[in-house]
Amino acid sequence: MAGNVPEYSVSEISGAIRRTLEGNFGRVRVRGEITEFKRYPSGHLYFSLKDEGGKIAGVVWRGSVSRLGLAPENGLEIIATGKVSSYGERSSYQLIVERMEYAGEGALLARIERLRLKLAAEGLFDAARKRALPFLPDVIGIVTSAQGAVLHDIRTTVARRFPRRLLVWPVAVQGEGAAGQVAAAIAGFDAIDGRGAVPRPDVLIVARGGGSLEDLMAFNDEAVLRAVDACRIPLISAVGHETDTTLIDFVSDRRAPTPTAAAEMAVPARAELVADLAHRAARLTSGLARLTQTARLRLDRTAARMPDLPSLLATARMRVDDRGERLDRALPGLIERRRAALLATGRMMPSPLLLTGPGRARLDLVASHLLSGLRQALRDRRARTDRARLSPAPLAAMVRERRAHLNGLAGRLESLSPMAVLERGYVLVRDPSGVAVTRAADVRPGSRLELTFADGVTEVRAVRADSSQGQLDL
Amino acid sequence: MTEDLSQLSFEDALAQLEDIVRKLEGGQLRLQDAIASYERGAALRRHCESKLNEADARVQAIIQRADGALETKSMD
Numbered sequence: 116m117a118g119n120v121p122e123y124s125v126s127e128i129s130g131a132i133r134r135t136l137e138g139n140f141g142r143v144r145v146r147g148e149i150t151e152f153k154r155y156p157s158g159h160l161y162f163s164l165k166d167e168g169g170k171i172a173g174v175v176w177r178g179s180v181s182r183l184g185l186a187p188e189n190g191l192e193i194i195a196t197g198k199v200s201s202y203g204e205r206s207s208y209q210l211i212v213e214r215m216e217y218a219g220e221g222a223l224l225a226r227i228e229r230l231r232l233k234l235a236a237e238g239l240f241d242a243a244r245k246r247a248l249p250f251l252p253d254v255i256g257i258v259t260s261a262q263g264a265v266l267h268d269i270r271t272t273v274a275r276r277f278p279r280r281l282l283v284w285p286v287a288v289q290g291e292g293a294a295g296q297v298a299a300a301i302a303g304f305d306a307i308d309g310r311g312a313v314p315r316p317d318v319l320i321v322a323r324g325g326g327s328l329e330d331l332m333a334f335n336d337e338a339v340l341r342a343v344d345a346c347r348i349p350l351i352s353a354v355g356h357e358t359d360t361t362l363i364d365f366v367s368d369r370r371a372p373t374p375t376a377a378a379e380m381a382v383p384a385r386a387e388l389v390a391d392l393a394h395r396a397a398r399l400t401s402g403l404a405r406l407t408q409t410a411r412l413r414l415d416r417t418a419a420r421m422p423d424l425p426s427l428l429a430t431a432r433m434r435v436d437d438r439g440e441r442l443d444r445a446l447p448g449l450i451e452r453r454r455a456a457l458l459a460t461g462r463m464m465p466s467p468l469l470l471t472g473p474g475r476a477r478l479d480l481v482a483s484h485l486l487s488g489l490r491q492a493l494r495d496r497r498a499r500t501d502r503a504r505l506s507p508a509p510l511a512a513m514v515r516e517r518r519a520h521l522n523g524l525a526g527r528l529e530s531l532s533p534m535a536v537l538e539r540g541y542v543l544v545r546d547p548s549g550v551a552v553t554r555a556a557d558v559r560p561g562s563r564l565e566l567t568f569a570d571g572v573t574e575v576r577a578v579r580a581d582s583s584q585g586q587l588d589l
Numbered sequence: 590m591t592e593d594l595s596q597l598s599f600e601d602a603l604a605q606l607e608d609i610v611r612k613l614e615g616g617q618l619r620l621q622d623a624i625a626s627y628e629r630g631a632a633l634r635r636h637c638e639s640k641l642n643e644a645d646a647r648v649q650a651i652i653q654r655a656d657g658a659l660e661t662k663s664m665d
Contacts, residue, residue: 250600251640261650261664270648278646283664285650303653313651313659388599389641395606396634402613403627410620 129203136208140199145171145210146218149191162187164195164210173197173210182291184214185332190229192222216329223328227335231362234337239344240365246349248369248380249317251388254280255381256316256348258300261285265322265353265374272378277385282316288323294336297321301342301350318381319348321363322374325356334361343367353377537569594632599640606633 123131147164154160158177163170173195175183187193197212217223234240255273259265266283273279284304286296301321309315321343323334333339334354343350343366352367353374364370371377529535533543544552545565552558558577566573594602609630612618618626649661 250598250603274646278644280645281648282661283648283650300651303651303659307659311659313661385641385644388603388637392603392606392634392637392641395603395610396631398610398614399606399627399630399634402610402616403623406613406616406618406620406623409616 126203129201129206132208133201133203136199136201142196142198143210144194144196146194147171147192149187149189149193152187152189160187162189164193171210172207173212175212179213182214183212184216184291186294186336187215191226192218194218217332220328223332227362230335230337230340231365234340234362234366239340244344246347246368248349248351251277251383252279252317252381254282254314254316256304256319257281257283257322258286258297258304258319259283259322259374260288263324265324268374269320269322269378272375273382276379277382277388279382280314282313289326289330289333293333294339297333298336298338298342301339301346305346305348316348319346319350320353320371320374320377320381321350321367322353322371322377323355324374325359331355331359331361334363339363340366351377351380534569537567543567594636597633597636599637602633602636602640606630606637609633 145164147166150163150165150170152160152162158180160175160180162173162175164173165171175187185191185193193215194217195210195212196214196216197210199208200211201208217226238244257266257269259269261283270281273281282304284300286300287293288297301319304316304319307313307315321334323331331354334352340362343352343363349368351369351371352361352363353371353376354361354363357372369377369380371380537543543566545567546552547563547565549565552564558564560577562577564575564577566575597605609626613623613626613630648664650664652660652662654660
């Protein structure tokens with residue numbers, strides 16, 4: 116069965132296939148869409164290229180990545196340059212890629228559009244995120260190529276309008292690594308705090324001259340766009356010519372059509388400012404002058420309306436003098452007038468005689484009536500007295516009769532006198548208080564008694580008393 | 590007048606100056622205020638002029654050292 120069919124070992128056939136592949140194809144350019152893209156820790160990139168009908172595995176060795184020409188990603192339509200080779204251990208063949216290009220403008224634009232939509236959805240292009248440019252920056256940071264017309268245009272424009280301090284951060288603006296350098300420069304400017312030797316810029320210009328779409332791709336790079344978005348310094352983008360629009364123009368704070376225009380945005384024209392300031396200064400001075408003039412005018416006008424103080428004083432003084440004089444004259448005049456009035460009134464007063472006359476006449480009349488009445492009464496009494504004339508005889512007879520009666524009573528009184536009884540030998544006994552003691556029972560032993568005899572009185576003391584028989588101790 | 594003008598940006602100083610000019614021209618200020626405003630306006634004007642005069646045209650390139658620190662080199 117073996118016949119003349121050659122026999123290979125596995126290694127031999129693998130090596131033969133490999134030689135055939137490498138020999139027949141040599142360097143190839145393959146167009147396709149990147150898929151299954153994977154970056155390995157080793158630094159190699161693995162992916163597949165596909166189109167409608169097929170798929171081929173590809174790899175970029177670590178050493179080729181930096182010169183690749185673009186950052187591969189899934190969905191990217193590219194033209195890969197490299198060679199076909201096989202991997203004998205796994206019985207697979209693959210494309211060893213050294214360069215990648217975008218597969219035509221359409222693919223490139225589609226990729227840019229995808230990124231634009233993504234960042235727009237994130238809000239990176241929102242008008243609210245735009246920062247206002249400073250009116251007059253002290254330091255302008257410029258991210259561009261150190262060579263070329265762009266930097267020259269910016270420098271001359273700034274020097275012409277308003278010389279300012281320029282800080283240039285030189286970067287590659289196209290080709291491999293450009294995007295990374297631009298992004299690092301923007302972030303680097305933003306990281307300057309101004310406390311060191313390098314001043315912090317007040318505004319940034321990211322600029323590049325015109326070029327093909329591919330040349331401008333660094334300014335469509337997501338890393339650059341995010342660096343612009345994160346930058347806290349107001350940033351002006353000026354990439355390409357007027358008609359070119361790169362995504363950095365969407366995310367920057369201001370978009371300038373050219374680098375020159377960016378410089379004009381960054382600084383005001385000094386000559387205009389000087390003229391404007393002079394104009395304002397003139398207005399300032401004339402404004403104050405007019406104000407003081409107006410104030411002076413008002414002062415003068417008001418002063419003119421102020422009364423003349425000396426003449427006012429003189430008038431007042433005259434009035435005081437006048438009133439003073441009249442005052443001096445007033446009191447004597449008043450007294451005089453009052454005196455005259457008093458006299459006039461006095462003259463009009465009626466005489467007192469006139470007032471008392473009628474009363475007096477009536478008084479006289481009554482007095483005369485009284486006198487005559489009294490006389491009449493006296494006369495009447497005398498007549499009545501005369502009519503009742505008294506006789507002493509009846510009175511004497513009455514006296515005699517009363518005396519005889521008295522004598523009779525005296526004799527009877529004499530006969531009844533205790534003295535007559537005492538003459539007959541009886542004694543009147545009385546206690547010291549003069550009360551008659553008529554009973555022996557009333558005499559207490561030792562008590563003093565007064566005995567009245569016809570010819571006199573003697574005092575005795577009772578020795579004993581007995582109701583039945585009294586005993587007197589003389 | 591106690592405010593430190595040196596910290597004031599040209600733009601703010603100019604805006605304040607314009608405001609003072611307008612008020613003075615309006616003539617509604619009291620005289621005392623007008624004079625104070627004028628003095629402030631004059632100071633603002635001097636400040637603006639000095640800002641306009643400090644026109645420094647140095648151009649320097651940033652150089653990043655190996656340790657990451659920045660320094661500048663004149664490009665003239």
